Amino acid sequence: MSAQREMKEKNPWPVTIIIIVIGVIVIVALVTVAVLQNMPLSQKYKYGIVLDAGSSHTALYIYEWPAEKDNNTGRVQQTHVCKVQGPGISSYASEPWKAGESLMACMQEAQQRVPGKRHLETPLYLGATAGMRLLNMENSSASDAVFRAVERSLHTFPFNFQGARILSGQEEGAFGWVTVNYLADRLEQGLETTGALDLGGASTQISFVSSNYDGSESPSNSVTFRLYGNNYNLYTNSFLCYGKDQAMKLLLAQQTLLAPKTIVDPCFHPGYSEAVSYSGLYDSPCVSNRKPQGAPEAFNHTGSGNFLQCQDVVKSIFNFTYCKYSHCSFNGVFQPLLQGHFGAFSAYYFVMDFLNLTDTSIPLTKVKEVISSYCATPWDEVKRQHPGVKVKYLAEYCFAGAYILTLLTEGYNFTSDSYTQIEFIKKIKGSDAGWTLGYMLNLTNMIPAEAPDSPPLPYAGYVSFVTVMAVLLFVLVIVSTRRFWLRCSKRPQIV
Ligand SMILES: Nc1nc2c(ncn2[C@@H]2O[C@H](COP(=O)(O)OP(=O)(O)OP(=O)(O)O)[C@@H](O)[C@H]2O)c(=O)[nH]1
Numbered sequence: 001m002s003a004q005r006e007m008k009e010k011n012p013w014p015v016t017i018i019i020i021v022i023g024v025i026v027i028v029a030l031v032t033v034a035v036l037q038n039m040p041l042s043q044k045y046k047y048g049i050v051l052d053a054g055s056s057h058t059a060l061y062i063y064e065w066p067a068e069k070d071n072n073t074g075r076v077q078q079t080h081v082c083k084v085q086g087p088g089i090s091s092y093a094s095e096p097w098k099a100g101e102s103l104m105a106c107m108q109e110a111q112q113r114v115p116g117k118r119h120l121e122t123p124l125y126l127g128a129t130a131g132m133r134l135l136n137m138e139n140s141s142a143s144d145a146v147f148r149a150v151e152r153s154l155h156t157f158p159f160n161f162q163g164a165r166i167l168s169g170q171e172e173g174a175f176g177w178v179t180v181n182y183l184a185d186r187l188e189q190g191l192e193t194t195g196a197l198d199l200g201g202a203s204t205q206i207s208f209v210s211s212n213y214d215g216s217e218s219p220s221n222s223v224t225f226r227l228y229g230n231n232y233n234l235y236t237n238s239f240l241c242y243g244k245d246q247a248m249k250l251l252l253a254q255q256t257l258l259a260p261k262t263i264v265d266p267c268f269h270p271g272y273s274e275a276v277s278y279s280g281l282y283d284s285p286c287v288s289n290r291k292p293q294g295a296p297e298a299f300n301h302t303g304s305g306n307f308l309q310c311q312d313v314v315k316s317i318f319n320f321t322y323c324k325y326s327h328c329s330f331n332g333v334f335q336p337l338l339q340g341h342f343g344a345f346s347a348y349y350f351v352m353d354f355l356n357l358t359d360t361s362i363p364l365t366k367v368k369e370v371i372s373s374y375c376a377t378p379w380d381e382v383k384r385q386h387p388g389v390k391v392k393y394l395a396e397y398c399f400a401g402a403y404i405l406t407l408l409t410e411g412y413n414f415t416s417d418s419y420t421q422i423e424f425i426k427k428i429k430g431s432d433a434g435w436t437l438g439y440m441l442n443l444t445n446m447i448p449a450e451a452p453d454s455p456p457l458p459y460a461g462y463v464s465f466v467t468v469m470a471v472l473l474f475v476l477v478i479v480s481t482r483r484f485w486l487r488c489s490k491r492p493q494i495v
């Protein structure tokens, strides 16, 4: 035994070599893991711009994402929104050049916001929704002229302009659903998805996944996606003319049939009175076929502020009498049974937020009481109580509140239980809820069909590995140093 120990002490090299080899392996492992884990680490961002040309207004959204991580979920976020001054592009049918002109200020803002070296590669899209759908139905050469004017303007900017087009109602609904679920990180993890409810000015969309729906009953309402390795069979429907502004036209048109000169509208406050021109009311294909014969130039629109009567009139713009499917929402449109959570945005949010009703744990009976009391408030008092609010919005919240309740409960069949599953939202993690993000993600192929490769180690594993290796390295250094000094101290002293 003692002879062996003596030999080892005389020849320490094998042990030292082993220690050095282990040390080198540990260092190489540490460097490799650190490089792999953080690769590619970049602070550079890429950008995408989407113009949402809605019926009531246009908004420009700028999105950004880390340049090297296009495929990671939840990485794309909105960095800026610019609200275009003036009405939606479809309102410029008689002077199309103004539609192009109206976008210039927001586009210049985008030019400032996106770093110059990224301009040429930044995709720019314009998607138009129900306002242009209606104009196209009514006068396709006018809608073509608006698009030409808009495209001319957008081509003058140094971005990678990918074209301007009308989205179908199905696309609008489906991309709204993609946005909501992408932002809430529901897709990559294959979690139960959230339905999307969008209430625009001219159309409204409902989109959700229901386990008892395979798409066969009404194929035109079905959109299939394969995202991050999961298949989704989405139900979606867009109701043209059932956005907030067009629904109000339907309501007024209904009432002018009975009283062509003065409408006493239960959905407007007592004391409200305004002259409305017939040509303004009947300028949309949603109502143009209902114009009474020999109508006067204008009618007087007055309010009586009666919520129950308002609900009755609102109900009359929906048709519940026929359904050739197993279940319908309204107007004979198929709808599977509601399932899961829903995010309700756009006018759903604006209206319910104003009425302090975004909390859906408030029972529906109480919701009705709140809207009823708002409707009954005299118009002068309403204006006095809310001096900073746009008068047009203020006047319409009573109608809009009643419309939203009727659409959700009678139209889509939400019950007092399933109503609690709705969340009224404006933004998710800083990005606006709406179709624009989903549209861009789709066109840039930013959501892969298959799950992306995960990093070599989960973060916790990475940290543990690096810590263990660092401790091992530290121990090795201490042991080697100690051996080295011991050897030095045992060497015979030369006198
Ligand atoms: N109260 C309130 N209403 C708003 C606001 N912004 C827009 N609205 C109204 O809410 C409704 C829906 O607005 P949007 O979602 O922008 O509608 P849109 O995209 O122009 O219309 P679609 O093409 O049908 O989607 C319209 O009647 C708008 O006039 C707001 O800040 N507050």
Ligand SMILES: [Ca+2]
Pocket (backbone or CB within 6 Å): 054, 055, 129, 200, 201, 346
């Ligand atoms: Ca919209």
